Amino acid sequence: MTDVKQIVNLKFTLNGKAVEVDCEAEETLAEVLRDRLNLTGTKISCEVQVCGACTVLVDGLPVSSCTLLAYEARGKNVTSIEGLAKPDGTLHPIQQAFIDEFAFQCGFCTPGMILAAKALLDENPKPSRDEIVHFMDGNICRCTGYVPIVRAIQKVAGTLESKHHK
Ligand code: FES
Ligand code: FES
Numbered sequence: 170m171t172d173v174k175q176i177v178n179l180k181f182t183l184n185g186k187a188v189e190v191d192c193e194a195e196e197t198l199a200e201v202l203r204d205r206l207n208l209t210g211t212k213i214s215c216e217v218q219v220c221g222a223c224t225v226l227v228d229g230l231p232v233s234s235c236t237l238l239a240y241e242a243r244g245k246n247v248t249s250i251e252g253l254a255k256p257d258g259t260l261h262p263i264q265q266a267f268i269d270e271f272a273f274q275c276g277f278c279t280p281g282m283i284l285a286a287k288a289l290l291d292e293n294p295k296p297s298r299d300e301i302v303h304f305m306d307g308n309i310c311r312c313t314g315y316v317p318i319v320r321a322i323q324k325v326a327g328t329l330e331s332k333h334h335k
Contacts, residue, residue, distance in 0.1 A: 181242045183208075184252025192239050199223045199234035202249055210250035210280045221308030224281035225249050231288040231307075250280035253287070263287055266321040274312035282308050286322045295326050 175194040180187065183206070192201050202208045202225070214222040216235045223235040226248040253261035263283050266272070273279040282305070289296055289304045296304065301322050310318065323329035 177240050179239055179243055181244060182246045184248060194238070194240060196239050197235055198225065198227075198232075198237045198239045198242050198247070201239040202234065202247075208249050208251050212277050212280060214277065219309070220278070221281045221285060222278055224284045224308065226284055226288055229288065229291060231285045248284065248287075250284060253283065261287070262325050263290070263321070266324040267318070270317045270321040270324060272314060272317040272321040274314050278308060278310045278312075282310070282318055286325070290322070290325060295328060296322070297328075298323065301326075 176191050177194050178189065178191050179201070180189045182188070183202075188206065190201060190205050192205055196205075199211050199213050202211045203213070211225055211234055212222040213235050214220045218233040218236045221231075221233065223233055224231050225234045226232070227237070227242060227245050229246070229248075253264055255261075260268070261283075263286050267279060267283060272282075285305055285308050286301075289301065293300065298319060301319050305318070305322070320329055
């Protein structure tokens with residue numbers, strides 16, 4: 170018996186632009202972004218909704234795109250890391266803060282971290298350090314660079330004390 174794949178037509182808004190793509194019904198949003206739309210900034214690692222590497226925003230909320238079926242994004246507003254910088258290349262303040270605070274090593278977790286941080290700051294522009302740590306709990310950095318990541322988010326929130334290494 171041949172394996173017949175069900176193809177679905179998917180329309181959604183991606184980084185502010187309408188997109189339309191055909192994909193298999195069981196494809197995840199991460200796979201569609203990476204393999205069909207060539208946006209490889211979204212990383213896939215654990216594939217079981219544990220590490221946060223694949224985090225994108227769907228209608229402003231952080232989701233693990235490795236387990237969200239792409240068709241569940243129909244009609245929604247999806248933001249991937251490629252949608253944060255301005256068209257002229259100016260980085261989003263969170264991206265700039267990650268650079269300024271050296272908040273990445275290998276960078277594999279970084280797109281997901283930045284999008285999770287965006288969701289937090291959009292909802293709560295001045296989170297406490299504890300609130301940042303709690304909110305970012307679902308994003309794992311295998312290089313264990315958590316201190317500069319938290320500092321970068323504090324910097325954007327305007328709550329970073331100038332003194333390094335307290
Ligand atoms: S790759 Fe999606 S949560 Fe780890
Ligand atoms: S910078 Fe390497 S996993 Fe976070």
